[in-house]
Amino acid sequence: xxxxxxxxxxxxxxxxxxxxxxxxxxxxxxxxxxxxxxxxxxxxxxxxxxxxxxxxxxxxxxxxxxxxxxxxxxxxxxxxxxxxxxxxxxxxxxxxxxxxxxxxxxxxxxxxxxxxxxxxxxxxxxxxxxxxxxxxxxxxxxxxxxxxxxxxxxxxxxxxxxxxxxxxxxxxxxxxxxxxxxxxxxxxxxxxxxxxxxxxxxxxxxxxxxxxxxxxxxxxxxxxxxxxxxxxxxxxxxxxxxxxxxxxxxxxxxxxxxxxxxxxxxxxxxxxxxxxxxxxxxxxxxxxxxxxxxxxxxxxxxxxxxxxxxxxxxxxxxxxxxxxxxxxxxxxxxxxxxxxxxxxxxxxxxxxxxxxxxxxxxxxxxxxxxxxxxxxxxxxxxxxxxxxxxxxxxxxxxxxxxxxxxxxxxxxxxxxxxxxxxxxxxxxxxxxxxxxxxxxxxxxxxxxxxxxxxxxxxxxxxxxxxxxxxxxxxxxxxxxxxxxxxxxxxxxxxxxxxxxxxxxxxxxxxxxxxxxxxxxxxxxxxxxxxxxxxxxxxxxxxxxxxxxxxxxxxxxxxxxxxxxxxxxxxxxxxxxxxxxxxxxxxxxxxxxxxxxxxxxxxxxxxxxxxxxxxxxxxxxxxxxxxxxxxxxxxxxxxxxxxxxxxxxxxxxxxxxxxxx
Numbered sequence: 001x002x003x004x005x006x007x008x009x010x011x012x013x014x015x016x017x018x019x020x021x022x023x024x025x026x027x028x029x030x031x032x033x034x035x036x037x038x039x040x041x042x043x044x045x046x047x048x049x050x051x052x053x054x055x056x057x058x059x060x061x062x063x064x065x066x067x068x069x070x071x072x073x074x075x076x077x078x079x080x081x082x083x084x085x086x087x088x089x090x091x092x093x094x095x096x097x098x099x100x101x102x103x104x105x106x107x108x109x110x111x112x113x114x115x116x117x118x119x120x121x122x123x124x125x126x127x128x129x130x131x132x133x134x135x136x137x138x139x140x141x142x143x144x145x146x147x148x149x150x151x152x153x154x155x156x157x158x159x160x161x162x163x164x165x166x167x168x169x170x171x172x173x174x175x176x177x178x179x180x181x182x183x184x185x186x187x188x189x190x191x192x193x194x195x196x197x198x199x200x201x202x203x204x205x206x207x208x209x210x211x212x213x214x215x216x217x218x219x220x221x222x223x224x225x226x227x228x229x230x231x232x233x234x235x236x237x238x239x240x241x242x243x244x245x246x247x248x249x250x251x252x253x254x255x256x257x258x259x260x261x262x263x264x265x266x267x268x269x270x271x272x273x274x275x276x277x278x279x280x281x282x283x284x285x286x287x288x289x290x291x292x293x294x295x296x297x298x299x300x301x302x303x304x305x306x307x308x309x310x311x312x313x314x315x316x317x318x319x320x321x322x323x324x325x326x327x328x329x330x331x332x333x334x335x336x337x338x339x340x341x342x343x344x345x346x347x348x349x350x351x352x353x354x355x356x357x358x359x360x361x362x363x364x365x366x367x368x369x370x371x372x373x374x375x376x377x378x379x380x381x382x383x384x385x386x387x388x389x390x391x392x393x394x395x396x397x398x399x400x401x402x403x404x405x406x407x408x409x410x411x412x413x414x415x416x417x418x419x420x421x422x423x424x425x426x427x428x429x430x431x432x433x434x435x436x437x438x439x440x441x442x443x444x445x446x447x448x449x450x451x452x453x454x455x456x457x458x459x460x461x462x463x464x465x466x467x468x469x470x471x472x473x474x475x476x477x478x479x480x481x482x483x484x485x486x487x488x489x490x491x492x493x494x495x496x497x498x499x500x501x502x503x504x505x506x507x508x509x510x511x512x513x514x515x516x517x518x519x520x521x522x523x524x525x526x527x528x529x530x531x532x533x534x535x536x537x538x539x540x541x542x543x544x545x546x547x548x549x550x551x552x553x554x555x556x557x558x559x560x561x562x563x564x565x566x567x568x569x570x571x572x573x574x575x576x577x578x579x580x581x582x583x584x585x586x587x588x589x590x591x592x593x594x595x596x597x598x599x600x601x602x603x604x605x606x607x608x609x610x611x612x613x614x615x616x617x618x619x620x621x622x623x624x625x626x627x628x629x630x631x632x633x634x635x636x637x638x639x640x641x642x643x644x645x646x647x648x649x650x651x652x653x654x655x656x657x658x659x660x
Contacts, residue, residue, distance in 0.1 A: 059246060062239030063206045066213035069231035073216075073224060079150030080143075081205050088212030090280040091156045091273060096265035097208040098151050100258065104201025105144035106178045110185030111194045112137035141182060145174035156273045196251050200258035203243045210240035215281035219288065297406040304476075307655045308344050309484075311335050312402065312409035312444075313381070314395075314435075315350040315370065318417045318428050326350065326370040328415060330455040332377035335413065338447075339380075340487055346381030347402060347409050348374055351394035356387040363387050392434040399442045411477075412439050416450040416639065416647065420632065429628040430579065436622055436649070445477055445651045446619055451644035456490045462613040467497045468526075469605065470515075471618035474650025476522070478616050481648065483524060485614070494613050496526035499604075508532055531604055551640045552599045555633045559591060562629050577627075585625040594623065594630070598637040605642055615642055619649035 070084045077083055081101060086094020112133040149171040152160040163174045185194055216224050217233035247255040313335050315327035327348060335346040348370055352359050363385040370383035384402065388394030403409055414435070420428035439446045449455065456462055466482050479498075485491040500515055502508045508530040515528045563586050570577050577584050601617070609615050617638070622631045639645055 055242070056246065059203075059206065059239060059242040062235055062242065063209055065228075065231050066210045066236045066239060068228040069213050069226040070209070070216070072227035077150070078153075079147060081209055082147055082150060085205075085208040085212050086154070086280070087278050088216055088281050089208065090282045091154070091278060092266050092269045093208065095151055095154075095156050095269045095273065096262045097205055098147065099265055100201045100262050101205040102144050102147045102151070102178075103181070104198050104205070105140045105147065106181040107185050107194055107201070108198045109137040109140035109144070109178075110182045111191060111198060112140065141175070141178060144178045145171040148174040148178070157269060158272070158274070196254040197258075199250060200247055200254050203247050204258055204262060207240045207243035210236045210243065212281070214240060215285065219281055219284045221281075221284045294405050294407060300406075301653060302406055304653075304655055309338050309411050309480075310344065310403070310407065310409045311338055311346050311411045311413045311447075312398070313346055313348045314412060314414035315348055318391075318415070318420070318425065318431070324369075326366060326373050328452060329377075330452045330457075331413070331415065331449075332374065332379045333457050334449060334452070334455055335379055335381065336377075336458075337488055337490075338411070338413070338481065338484055340484055344380065345407070346379060347384060348381050349384045349386060349398055349402070351391050351398075352385060352387045353390060354387055355389075359387045391431050395435050396438050399438050399444060409444070410651070411445040411447055413447045413449070415452045416448045416635075416645075417632075418450065418639075421636070429632040433622045433628040433631050436619070439649070440621060443651045443653075445474075446647075446649040447481070448619060448647040449645075450639045450642065450647065454644055458489060460490055461493060462491050463493050464611050464613045465497045465609070466491065466494050467499060467605075467609040467612040467615045469499045469601070469615070469617040471501065471601075474618065474648065475653055475655050477650040477655050478618070478648045479519075479522065479524060479526075480655050481646065482526075482616060491613060496524070497609075497612075498526045498528050499608065500528065500530050502530050502532045504532065529608070531608075549599070551637055552595060555595055555637050556592070559595075559630055559633055562627070563588075566627070579627050579629075583625070584627050586627070590623065590626070591630055594634050595637060598634050602638055602640050602642070609642075614644045614646060616646045616648055619647040621649070 067081075067084070070088060079086070079098070082094055082098030085097050088094075148160070148163050149165045151157075152163040152174075153165070155161075163171070163177065165171045165174070188194065213231060214233050214236035217231060217236060244255075247258070313327070313331050315331060321328060327350070332348075335348075338344075339346075350366065350370060352363055352366065354362075356363075367383050367385040370385065374381050374383055384398075386394045386398055388397060399412070412435070417425075417428045417432055419425065420432075436446060466485055468478050468482055470478060482496050486494065486496070498515060498519070500511055502511045512528050512530045515530075519526050519528070566577055566579070566584075566586075577586060605615055605617070620634070622628070635647075639647070
């Protein structure tokens with residue numbers, strides 16, 4: 001017999017009730033925990049209830065459209081929504097949402113079991129409720145472990161390797177782990193805590209499905225050809241926004257917690273996870289963004305304010321390295337030193353001598369090894385392997401074709417060939433000169449590193465000075481490189497000294513003032529030291545105990561012997577003087593002048609910069625029609641007894657500017 005109206009009261013609606021009204025019986029002797037089914041209409045009224053139901057129905061309907069489009073765009077493997085989201089948004093997003101969806105399924109089983117024992121009803125209804133809720137709980141408890149196994153089998157997170165299972169086998173360990181989660185939630189026994197958690201994780205999964213379809217529809221890659229035609233990126237975006245809005249409407253606290261958990265998993269996967277290339281939509285987005293950015297850069301010269309070094313690292317032009325080492329270890333370190341805060345791209349190239357058709361597979365293997373080495377050194381760059389008849393031919397191809405638009409390499413970085421004379425590598429001089437001439441023709445800057453084996457890594461702090469011998473105008477490249485070195489921990493304690501050469505003593509002060517003003521306008525701090533020609537001459541008088549006069553004499557003798565052999569060979573064959581297939585002209589007076597200039601510069605460096613952390617000096621262009629052997633002797637005399645030196649040649653443009 002129904003109770004009289006005066007015998008039943010309804011508790012007032014409180015703020016924490018949200019959109020659900022609990023109707024509680026207040027009859028004497030009734031349990032305080034007993035309640036009837038939630039009544040949405042009791043709080044919102046008919047029209048608001050209809051709007052709310054339409055809101056939720058639209059969310060599930062739009063999610064169904066997105067799910068249908070993605071599911072009909074190719075064959076699917078295990079994992080359900082995780083597989084769809086991961087292949088569309090990438091492994092990081094897929095694993096983070098997939099694990100949240102797994103937790104939602106595991107907790108859903110606990111909710112259904114808790115509801116089974118918490119629901120008061122007559123005996124017949126009670127049996128039906130037990131059967132239905134137990135069936136739904138078992139469905140969650142069997143689906144969740146397979147979802148966890150699908151995530152583990154993708155081999156993204158090493159911590160999940162314990163849950164891997166072969167195809168067709170039962171996921172015993174994953175089922176046991178899911179059961180522990182379920183039992184823990186049952187022990188809590190609080191439906192008000194469990195239910196919003198499940199809702200948030202499921203809505204997060206729905207949002208992931210909609211975002212996946214939105215991204216794939218928006219990018220419209222050639223591989224996006226779903227059989228389900230009723231889809232559009234705008235509908236998917238609305239569906240994703242509806243999911244987020246409903247999450248905040250239910251409980252902003254649980255929404256923030258669930259989003260924070262997904263973000264933490266995303267960060268952990270990005271930090272500890274293995275790289276996986278699934279052809280996801282983000283990769284397609286990056287590709288289209290790169291193409292659009294490349295077109296917007298155009299082919300005109302970049303303004304000095306927007307200039308970035310894009311070094312072309314010449315990995316193995318000469319020198320002997322173990323076969324399993326694709327690049328000199330310090331070259332990658334030096335490439336990072338040339339970029340501010342590590343930003344910028346480097347191109348690591350190596351040349352294999354031989355025929356392309358015969359060595360193509362070897363080149364692919366070498367490229368994979370070099371790419372792995374670049375990743376190991378944590379250097380932002382790409383690897384390229386060229387097969388060519390010789391190093392000179394290979395480099396000439398590289399310098400002409402490497403890069404796109406304004407993303408072409410602008411600086412060639414290589415090791416100075418210190419070993420050429422000791423190991424009697426007679427082909428190095430012509431190769432070295434050919435590379436420098438090609439860079440000059442292609443308008444590429446050149447940085448040659450002498451003392452590469454002693455170049456510091458990021459943990460070896462340097463003290464002293466960074467000395468610049470500014471001999472020729474180079475567009476400010478040498479100044480910019482010194483400033484980039486100061487941004488690194490290894491050189492941050494050093495100070496910059498700029499050495500300039502004045503013709504007369506009377507010009508020294510004026511030149512010093514001009515250079516100081518120029519550096520001030522460039523926002524660069526450096527001490528300016530002017531070396532006059534008179535003191536320049538005095539440094540090479542042979543009076544110092546460690547003066548390179550002996551090296552100068554030895555270089556003269558070796559050049560004399562080499563030229564004599566060339567002349568004898570030419571006379572025997574009846575040909576003019578030839579080197580590398582080109583005719584050369586020998587002018588002993590010019591040879592001695594070059595040697596004398598290098599002698600003076602080396603003596604000046606040894607006097608002022610013996611304790612410098614690194615010396616930067618201008619790279620002279622190879623003299624026209626002179627043998628390459630002579631140029632190598634000039635360079636050897638320049639670097640004599642200097643332990644660490646950067647020999648820099650700029651190109652026909654400015655890389656620094658005075659203006660804001």
